[in-house]
Amino acid sequence: MATKNNKSTRPTALRLPDVAHWRYGFVMLFVLAGVVVLTWRLLDLHVVDQEFLRTQGDARTVRVESIEAHRGMITDRNGEALAVSTPVQTLWVNPAEMNLDDPRLGEVASVLDLDLNGLLARLAANSERQFLYLKRKVQPSLARDVLSLKIPGVYARREYKRYYPAGEVAAHVVGFSNIDEHGQEGVELAYNSWLSGEVGRKRVLRDRKGRLIKDLSLIADAAPGKDVSLSIDLRLQYIAYRELKAAVRAHGADGGTLVMLDVHTGEILAMVNQTSYNPNNRERIDPADTRNRAITDLFEPGSTVKPLTIAAALESGRYAPETVVNTSPGYLRLNGYTIRDARDYGRLSLSEVVYRSSNVGTSRIAMDLTAPVLVEMFSRVGFGQSVSIGFPGEGVGVLPVRSRWKDIELATLSYGYGLSVNALQLAQAYMVLANGGIRYPLSLVSLAEPPQGQRVLGEKVTAQVRQMLRQVVEKGTGKRAAMPIYTSAGKTGTVHLVGKGGYEDSQYKAVFAGMAPADSPRIVSVITIDDPKGEEYYGGEVAAPIFARVMSDALRLLNVKPNIQPTVAGQAVNSGSGSG
Incomplete structure (x- = not known):
C-alpha cells in the first residue's frame, strides 16, 4: 500500500558558512607565502649570497x-x-x-x-x-x-x-x-x-673536536x-766566579763582588757576585740572590779613593811624588772627631802616603786643596753618575755637593767616607788611572770598534799615580796582590759597614781595586767581600789575594806577555816568547 507524502530519505549537503571559507583561504595563502619566502631564501643563500654560508661554515672549522x-x-x-x-x-x-x-x-x-x-x-x-x-x-x-x-x-x-x-x-x-x-x-x-x-x-x-686536519x-x-x-768573556767569568765563591766560603763572608774591565775599551769582561742562583731551576730561589750587587749595591769605597785625592794634588801643580806631608803625631782632631793612622808615620812623601795608606796625610792634602777641587776630581772619573749600561736596578751612588764644608767632612771624603759608589763605578775610576787618563763609557755589549773616550786626567799624573799603586803591592798594604809573572798595582780598602746604630765596630767590607800588568795595564779589577768573619778582614788580607789569583789566570788566557822573569833556585829564567 502506497504511503502518503512520499519524500526522499537522502541527506541534504552541508554548506560551510562564509566565515569558514575566509579562514581556509587565509591559511592556504599564509602557507603559500611561507613556501615562497623559504624558496627565495634558499635561492638567495645558494645562488645570490653563497659566500655567507661558506663564511659561516669556515667559522666553525677554520681557525687562525x-x-x-x-x-x-x-x-x-x-x-x-x-x-x-x-x-x-x-x-x-x-x-x-x-x-x-x-x-x-x-x-x-x-x-x-x-x-x-x-x-x-x-x-x-x-x-x-x-x-x-x-x-x-x-x-x-x-x-x-x-x-x-x-x-x-x-x-x-x-x-x-x-x-x-x-x-x-x-x-x-x-x-x-x-x-x-x-x-x-x-x-x-x-x-x-x-x-x-x-x-x-x-x-x-x-x-668539530678541535683536531687539526x-x-x-x-x-x-x-x-x-x-x-x-755581550762583552763578557766566559773564560774569565768562570775564573772570577770560582775564586770569589771560594774566598767567600773560606772567610765565612755574607757575600762578595768581582768585576773586570778592559782598560782600553771600557768593556766589562767579567762580573760575578756571591751568593748566586741557578736560572735553570728557580723553584726555591731567594729573590735577594737575583740582585746584581756589582750594579745595585752601594758602599763607601774607603781608602781605594786615596789615589784620586793624590791625583788631584799632583794636578794642582803644588805637589809632586816627593812632596813631604807631616802626619805626626799619627792622629788629627777636626770638629770634635779624631782621624787616626795605624801608627805615627811622621813625615811622609806623597808616594808613602799612598802605600802606607795614611788617613792623616790624605786629610791634610785634601784640606789644602779645598772641597770643590776634590769633588770635581771624583766627578770627572764618574762618581755620582750612572755607568749607563742599561742594566736594571742600577744604584747611581752619592757624591755630596755642599755650599759649606766642615773640615771633618772634607777630610773623610778624601779617604772614602761620606760618598757611595757601586763596584763598576770604582772600576771605571781605576780604568782612567790605568789607561793614561781616558774615561771610556762602560759597555756590557761587545764592541765592534773602539769607543770614543774623554780625557779627564793627564798622562803624567796617571803615570805617577800608577807608580804609587805599584809600590802599594811591592811594599805596602797590598803585598798579597803580587803575582809571580806579572806586575800589579792597586789599593786596598777596609770599610766599616753601616748598621742600625751607625758604623759597626766589628763588621767590615774588604776592598781591593787594581790593575795589571802595572807598567802597561790591560785589565782593571775591583773585588769586595762583605763582612768576612774570623781574624782576617782587611782588604789586603781578604780581597787582594783574590785579585792575584784571578788576574794571573786572566792575563794568561788573554795572551798577555809576562813582564816578570820567574826564578828557579835563584836564577832568572828567560820569560820571552822564544823561538821554540
Whole structure:
C-alpha cells in the first residue's frame, strides 16, 4: 500500500558558512607565502649570497693560530752561548672530551710528575671548557710518552723554553725570563724588546673536536728575536766566579763582588757576585740572590779613593811624588772627631802616603786643596753618575755637593767616607788611572770598534799615580796582590759597614781595586767581600789575594806577555816568547 507524502530519505549537503571559507583561504595563502619566502631564501643563500654560508661554515672549522717565535740568543764575546731557546712541547687538554674514569690518566700524572687527585679535580672543575693546560714546556720525550697513550682530549703544541748553559756563573749578568719568555732580570730584561721575536699567524682547518686536519695558508711568518753578544768573556767569568765563591766560603763572608774591565775599551769582561742562583731551576730561589750587587749595591769605597785625592794634588801643580806631608803625631782632631793612622808615620812623601795608606796625610792634602777641587776630581772619573749600561736596578751612588764644608767632612771624603759608589763605578775610576787618563763609557755589549773616550786626567799624573799603586803591592798594604809573572798595582780598602746604630765596630767590607800588568795595564779589577768573619778582614788580607789569583789566570788566557822573569833556585829564567 502506497504511503502518503512520499519524500526522499537522502541527506541534504552541508554548506560551510562564509566565515569558514575566509579562514581556509587565509591559511592556504599564509602557507603559500611561507613556501615562497623559504624558496627565495634558499635561492638567495645558494645562488645570490653563497659566500655567507661558506663564511659561516669556515667559522666553525677554520681557525687562525699563532706560530711561536724563538727568542734571540745571548752569547759572550767569543760566541759562547749564555742563553738559548730550545723547542719543547706544551700539553693541553679539552676537558669536554675526556673521561675522568679513564685509568690512563694515572699514567699521565706519573709521567708528568703531577698529583692525580689534583689533576682530576682540575678536569672536573673545568669540564665545560675546551682548553686547559696540562703541563707547559715539557721535554719532547715526555710529551711523546703522554701522547702515545692516545687519551681522547689530550693534545700538544710546540713552544720554546729558555736554557742557560753557564748556570749560576753568569746568572747575575744574563738574568732570566718567565715561562712566556718575557725578560725578568738582567740582560734578559734590559734587552727584552730586542731579544723578543714576532709571533706569526697561520690559517688551519680543524674538525668539530678541535683536531687539526691540515694547514690552509700562512698569514704571517714568525720572526725570531735578535741575538745579543755581550762583552763578557766566559773564560774569565768562570775564573772570577770560582775564586770569589771560594774566598767567600773560606772567610765565612755574607757575600762578595768581582768585576773586570778592559782598560782600553771600557768593556766589562767579567762580573760575578756571591751568593748566586741557578736560572735553570728557580723553584726555591731567594729573590735577594737575583740582585746584581756589582750594579745595585752601594758602599763607601774607603781608602781605594786615596789615589784620586793624590791625583788631584799632583794636578794642582803644588805637589809632586816627593812632596813631604807631616802626619805626626799619627792622629788629627777636626770638629770634635779624631782621624787616626795605624801608627805615627811622621813625615811622609806623597808616594808613602799612598802605600802606607795614611788617613792623616790624605786629610791634610785634601784640606789644602779645598772641597770643590776634590769633588770635581771624583766627578770627572764618574762618581755620582750612572755607568749607563742599561742594566736594571742600577744604584747611581752619592757624591755630596755642599755650599759649606766642615773640615771633618772634607777630610773623610778624601779617604772614602761620606760618598757611595757601586763596584763598576770604582772600576771605571781605576780604568782612567790605568789607561793614561781616558774615561771610556762602560759597555756590557761587545764592541765592534773602539769607543770614543774623554780625557779627564793627564798622562803624567796617571803615570805617577800608577807608580804609587805599584809600590802599594811591592811594599805596602797590598803585598798579597803580587803575582809571580806579572806586575800589579792597586789599593786596598777596609770599610766599616753601616748598621742600625751607625758604623759597626766589628763588621767590615774588604776592598781591593787594581790593575795589571802595572807598567802597561790591560785589565782593571775591583773585588769586595762583605763582612768576612774570623781574624782576617782587611782588604789586603781578604780581597787582594783574590785579585792575584784571578788576574794571573786572566792575563794568561788573554795572551798577555809576562813582564816578570820567574826564578828557579835563584836564577832568572828567560820569560820571552822564544823561538821554540
